[in-house]
Amino acid sequence: MKSLLDTVKGPWYIAVYTWREGLRRKTLVGFLILSLLVIFGATFMTSFINQATVGDVTTDMDLKLIKDICVTTISIFGILITIFISASVVPTEIENRVIYTVLSKPVRRFQYLFGKFLGIQLIIIMNLCLMGGLFFIALYIKQQILPTLLLWSVFLTYFEFLIVSALTFAVACASSSSVLPTIAGLFIYITGSLTEYLKDVYNRSGQTGEWLDSLIGYIAYILWNVLPNLQRFSLKTQIINSQPNDPPTDVLIPQLVIYGLIYAVCGYILAYWIFRKREV
Amino acid sequence: MNNSHDPIIKTENLTKVYDTGFRGExxxxxxxxxxEVFPSEIFGYLGPNGSGKTTTIKLLLGLIFPTSGSIQIMGTTDIYSAYIKKNIGYLPEGSYYPDFLKGEEILRFYGQLYGLTGKKLHKRIDEVLELVGMKHARKRMLKGYSKGMRQRIGLAQALISDPQILILDEPTTGLDPIARKEIRDILSRLRDEGKTLLISSHELLEVEMISNRVGILYEGILRVSGTLDELLTSKDRIIEFSNAKNGVVQEIKEKGGEVVDQIKDRVYLKVKSDEELYNAIELGKSVGLQLIKITPRRETLEELFISVIDLAKKERSS
Known part of the structure; x- marks a missing residue:
């Protein structure tokens, strides 16, 4: 039990250190402030403008627009922060040689990586809480209904970010600069967001009877099964069109959580496999 | 496990080959x-840039892996074990510590990685801060530290687990003379306390002042290794003459004498053998000089270093 505790303690200290350092990264803080400004502007400022200029015109469309802007902002800035931090933590430590002093201590490489990964997740969760929290307060003030659906959305968005974060982190463990992993992270996110279309490709394949058509369909089917489908985590349409306290529909939350965790574990194992024999 | 006559660090045929580029170069x-580095000594590990010093250190710390050969530390080849890592403190060259942390926070972080917690950690932080003379600045953020203070806090993090072995990469580079002296004093004190220090450095004078043994590495090959007394022996002697008048130095030079200095009416000649000594005394007398004294002159580490590198270059070109 004691040795298990010791094994966990090291990564936790590294995670806290990573989190504290991450909070001081100018790019990250810039993204966060910008996203909070957009959410604040879209909610509080529009209500002010409405009262002043539009008067008693129905606010239903405005509300949908506000929700759309805020959910998209959380999604875009959240993923940028996720990719930026996941891509840069390990390469930066190699570049500034902090990694030498840490790995020369009684810290195994899997502990180091686990600590770094945990620290990244703390940063992502904190950002999501800040962005989601502001949107939550704004929605509650506007509609006077607790927007519980938003909480579910933020919860699922975290697992979407977790997948992108884990896979970007794995690429970062093979890289000595953060440029390549950042590009890879964007690619992973874009690909993961388009995975749903692969199913359409598969469904439409085989209609011409040509072998190439069937092959493309077969490849699309494999990719659809292997690649993460990030669209599954989105509650955007429901948030925009439903009542704020409606329960989430069309999603199986426990399955999505497990789905996200499986990809995260795979990403971490890949990161460790790359990093275990890496010369720093 | 290890007695005082056995090396505390020992490498055998340690070889490291890096793959560069995609063409298999x-x-x-x-x-x-x-x-071989022995307990309670300061070993000066010298060599020009790119000679393999940092590669050796990284291999000893398990940051990179040997192509062939073996490493033994404190009698074991399992250099990746927690026991060995707890007994090695490392100060990298130009190490970076985040500016937003305070001196004692840095030490707390590294101490925690060694499994130190609570009062034990607090006590140890106090001890190392005292040792490196940084107790007064423990609550200050690193952004307010001078270069010398940063180096001392780096040394403190290397010492936090009270290790047997300290590996220091360029510990005095870039520091002013006072900071150098302070670091040098700390290192000597650590040696006197029984710690073993492996110091990689370009600062030959610094190394000469504190090292018991040195090794000179060039192009990945250890060219010489031994105690300073073994390595810095020289048959050079300096003859001091008085009664030097104007033009006498020129006259001596013309007659083949090697004048190394002249202060007022004193002239100093260097000779390398007994025969040269006899000839120089005769030469001095012939130009009206009066012999004052003959002193043996020990070679400096810098002279040894340059001669070793020159020899290696000649061997390579031939």
């Missing part, structure tokens, strides 16, 4: 290194 950074 390889660079030998270290070739069959046989290094």
């Amino acid at each position: 390889q660079v030998s950074a270290l070739k069959n290194l046989n290094l």
Whole structure:
């Protein structure tokens, strides 16, 4: 039990250190402030403008627009922060040689990586809480209904970010600069967001009877099964069109959580496999 | 496990080859290194840039892996074990510590990685801060530290687990003379307390002042290794004459004498053998000089270093 505790303690200290350092990264803080400004502007400022200029015109469309802007902002800035931090933590430590002093201590490489990964997740969760929290307060003030659906959305968005974060982190463990992993992270996110279309490709394949058509369909089917489908985590349409306290529909939350965790574990194992024999 | 006559660090035929580029090109950074560092000594590990010093250190710390050969630390080849890592403190060259942390926070972080917690950690932080003379600045953020203070806090993090072995990469580079002296004093004190220090450095004078033994590495090969007394022996002697008049130095030079200095009416000649000594005394008398004294002159580490590198270059070109 004691040795298990010791094994966990090291990564936790590294995670806290990573989190504290991450909070001081100018790019990250810039993204966060910008996203909070957009959410604040879209909610509080529009209500002010409405009262002043539009008067008693129905606010239903405005509300949908506000929700759309805020959910998209959380999604875009959240993923940028996720990719930026996941891509840069390990390469930066190699570049500034902090990694030498840490790995020369009684810290195994899997502990180091686990600590770094945990620290990244703390940063992502904190950002999501800040962005989601502001949107939550704004929605509650506007509609006077607790927007519980938003909480579910933020919860699922975290697992979407977790997948992108884990896979970007794995690429970062093979890289000595953060440029390549950042590009890879964007690619992973874009690909993961388009995975749903692969199913359409598969469904439409085989209609011409040509072998190439069937092959493309077969490849699309494999990719659809292997690649993460990030669209599954989105509650955007429901948030925009439903009542704020409606329960989430069309999603199986426990399955999505497990789905996200499986990809995260795979990403971490890949990161460790790359990093275990890496010369720093 | 290890008695005082056995090396605390020992490498046998340690070789490191780096793969560079996609065409399978390889660079030998270290070739069959046989290094021995003994307990309670300061070992000066010298060599020009790119000679393989940092590669050796990284291999000892398990940051990179040997192509062939073996490493033994404190009698074991399992250099990746927690026991060995707890007994090695490392100060990298130009190490970076985040500016937003305070001096004692840095030490707390590294102490925690060694499994130190609570009062034990607090006590140890106090001890190392005292040792490196940084107790007064423990609550200050690193952004307010001078270069010398940063180096001392780096040394403190290397010492936090009270290790047997300290590996220091360029510990005095970039520091002013006072800071150098302070660091040098700390290192000597640590040696006197029984710690073993492996110091990689370009600062030959610094190394000469504190090292018991040195090794000179060039192009991945350990060219010489031994105590300073063994390595810095020289048959050079300096003859001091008085009664020097104007033009006498020129006259001596014309007659083949090697004048190394002249202060007022004193002239100093260097000779390398007994025969040269006899000839120089005769030469001095012939130009009206009066013999004052003959003193043996020990070679400096810098002279040894340059001669070793020159010899290696000649061997390579031939």
